[in-house]
Amino acid sequence: MPKIVDPEERRRAVAEAVFRVSARDGLEHASLRNVAEEAGLAIGSVRHYFSDHNDLMIFAMRELGRRVRLRIQAHADRLLASDPEGDRRAMAEQLLAEFLPLDDARREEAVLWLTFTTAARTRPELRPLADEMDDGVRAIVRRVLREARRVGGLPGAVDIPLQTLRLTALLDGLTLHAVLYPERVTPQSMRKVLRQHLAELARPTSPTP
Numbered sequence: 001m002p003k004i005v006d007p008e009e010r011r012r013a014v015a016e017a018v019f020r021v022s023a024r025d026g027l028e029h030a031s032l033r034n035v036a037e038e039a040g041l042a043i044g045s046v047r048h049y050f051s052d053h054n055d056l057m058i059f060a061m062r063e064l065g066r067r068v069r070l071r072i073q074a075h076a077d078r079l080l081a082s083d084p085e086g087d088r089r090a091m092a093e094q095l096l097a098e099f100l101p102l103d104d105a106r107r108e109e110a111v112l113w114l115t116f117t118t119a120a121r122t123r124p125e126l127r128p129l130a131d132e133m134d135d136g137v138r139a140i141v142r143r144v145l146r147e148a149r150r151v152g153g154l155p156g157a158v159d160i161p162l163q164t165l166r167l168t169a170l171l172d173g174l175t176l177h178a179v180l181y182p183e184r185v186t187p188q189s190m191r192k193v194l195r196q197h198l199a200e201l202a203r204p205t206s207p208t209p
Contacts, residue, residue: 011049011059014039018060019112027115032056054125061116061129068109069136072098088153089198092144096194099137099171101178102187110175141167148202155204163201170197 017039021030032053036043050056075098101107113133120130142164148154174193178185 007049012063014041014046014049014056015060015063018056019064019108022115023108023111027057027119030057030060057119057123058125058129061126064109064112064116065129065133065136068113068133072140088148088151089202092148092153093191093195093198095144096141096167096171096198097191100174100187100190100194102190107179107182110179114176114179137171138164138168141171145201153202155202158201167197167201170194 014035017035018030021034021038025034032046032050033043035056036046039046046056050059072095076095098106101110116126117130117133120126142160145154145158145160145163145167149156149158149160170193174185174190178187178190
């Protein structure tokens with residue numbers, strides 16, 4: 001009896017092959033033929049699930065975003081369930097740290113995301129997904145800051161839009177430098193920078209004379 005293949009499961013397996021080829025050789029080498037070979041499939045099988053190379057790249061980028069969102073959401077749910085009245089700054093730090101390449105799995109995600117978002121600059125079919133992911137990160141950062149202000153962890157006059165941009169840029173910058181210079185930008189140093197930034201945000205602002 002022939003084995004029944006779950007189409008969505010097969011598409012995700014092909015996306016994983018895209019990730020491996022891209023991380024190892026660069027996105028420009030993630031052709032249908034190379035991806036099929038990496039996945040252990042005939043190129044005709046890949047074409048069965050994806051109409052063309054652009055369709056494959058769009059699905060892979062969307063799958064990467066889905067994977068990151070699920071991990072972030074699961075972490076947020078665990079934090080809330082564990083101690084809703086705990087140290088809010090520490091909880092915020094733990095949640096925001098999920099965006100940083102602090103271990104091998106998150107570093108792989110960071111490398112892939114930088115690869116795809118860089119490609120989106122010149123590949124218009126990828127740009128909407130890059131914008132969507134960036135919007136998602138900003139939304140989470142904005143929510144963390146608003147919640148911190150609501151419970152008194154931030155001064156009431158803090159400029160949420162400005163600090164959202166500032167904190168998002170900090171996370172992006174740390175991620176980029178950790179990918180490019182892992183010996184210089186270590187998980188410990190990234191945590192220290194994030195912790196200090198949050199501490200500075202929480203300090204009362206001096207009134208303007």
